[in-house]
Amino acid sequence: MKKKTSTGTGNKRHVFPRWMRMLWRSKTGLVGFIIVSVAMIFAIFAPWIAPFDPNQMNPLAMLKPPAFMEGGDPQYLLGTDNLGHDIFSRIVYGARVSMLIGVFSVVVAGIIGTLFGLLAGYYGGILDSIIMRITDAFHSIPRTLLALVAVSVMSGSVLTLIIVIGVTGWITYARLIRSEVLSLKQREFVKAAITIGTPDYKIILKHILPNVFSSFIVVSTLAVATSIIAESSLSFLGLGIQPPNVSWGGMLSDGRDYLATNWWVATMPGIALTVTVLGIMFLGNWLRDLLDPYNQGLQ
Incomplete structure (x- = not known):
């Protein structure tokens, strides 16, 4: 006699990976995933999504209101700025930057901070003290002030901002990874590896690093949200991304004089920045x- 195949919900639970099930259950997580996905699509496919060149000026269409307002033009979905630039196109290209x-x-901050955190936590002693004093020195200086000084000395290019924001943001990683390593050093599998004479670099790479990866992620x-805000702040002050490149901070700076009369010039990029950071x-x-070990049993 043939056995019946079970078609209950118990078997359907495993059709989708665990992360997809948890994402579907988390409303804020799902919203964040959608927002970040849209921002990434804008960044990658900007030339195909933007209806206009972001630097294309149209003197006949200056300060046009958004298409949904009275006097708006359907081809300018979010309106235009004081030079006739299409705001939607500039927001799309600003997402790329x-x-x-x-x-x-x-990535820069993570590599530096993780390296210092691993060394400080694993070896301890004088090396730990030196690295922690360096982090204290960096922590005592406001990050924005340090970035302002660095960017004012160098050019406001994309590469410069990546290096400056990365170099000023590694402290969090170093302290977090160090504390994780100090805890992992007391675990039996690490003690066993040390006892049998496993080289330090193998212990760090094979036993410690994989166990701190979830916290790193x-x-x-x-930190991506913090870095985007830092870049926008620098660009707003005129020390970040320089024309003809487009950034949301630069758009906010250009539109601040028109808040009382043409609010959309600054409001639209401000909304884009806020929504992306929240996402x-x-x-x-x-x-x-998702990566919390106490939730690993959730289905």
């Missing part, structure tokens, strides 16, 4: 729940 700087500055996700933070909070 913001995401590029946000992601790669975090969570902090990195949230990244929502996604970071969801990643924290």
Whole structure:
């Protein structure tokens, strides 16, 4: 006699990966994932999405209101600025700059901070004291002030901002990774590896680094939002991205004189910046729940 195949919900639970099930359950995580995905699509496919060149000026269409307002033009979805630039096109290209700087500055900060954190936590002693005093020195100087000084000395290019924001943002990684390593050193598998004479670099790479990776991912996700805000702040002050490159901070700076009369010039890029940062933070909070070892049993 043939056995019946079970088609209950118990088997359907495993159709989708765990992270997809948790993402679907988390409303804020799902919203964050959608927002970040849209921002990444804008950044990657900007030339195909933007209806106009971001630097194309139209003197006959200066300060046009958004298409949904009275007097708006359907071809200018979010209106135009004081030089006739299409605001939607500039927001799309601004996403490319913001995401590029946000992601790669975090890569720079993560590599530096993780390296110092691993060395300080694993070897301890004088090396730990020296690295921690360096982090204290960096922490005593406001990050924005340090970035302002560095950018004012160098050019405001994308590469410069990536390096400056990355170099000024490694402290969080160093302290977090160091504390994680100090805890992992007391675990039996690490003690066993040390006892049998495993080289230090193998212990760090094979036993310690994989166990701090989840914390690194969570902090990195949230750090992208901080880096985007830092880049926008510098560009707003005129020390960040320089024309003809487009940035949301630069658009905010250009539109601040028109807030009382033509509010959309500054408001639209401000909304784009706010929504993107919130989306990244929502996604970071969801990643924290996903990678939490206490939630590993959730289906």
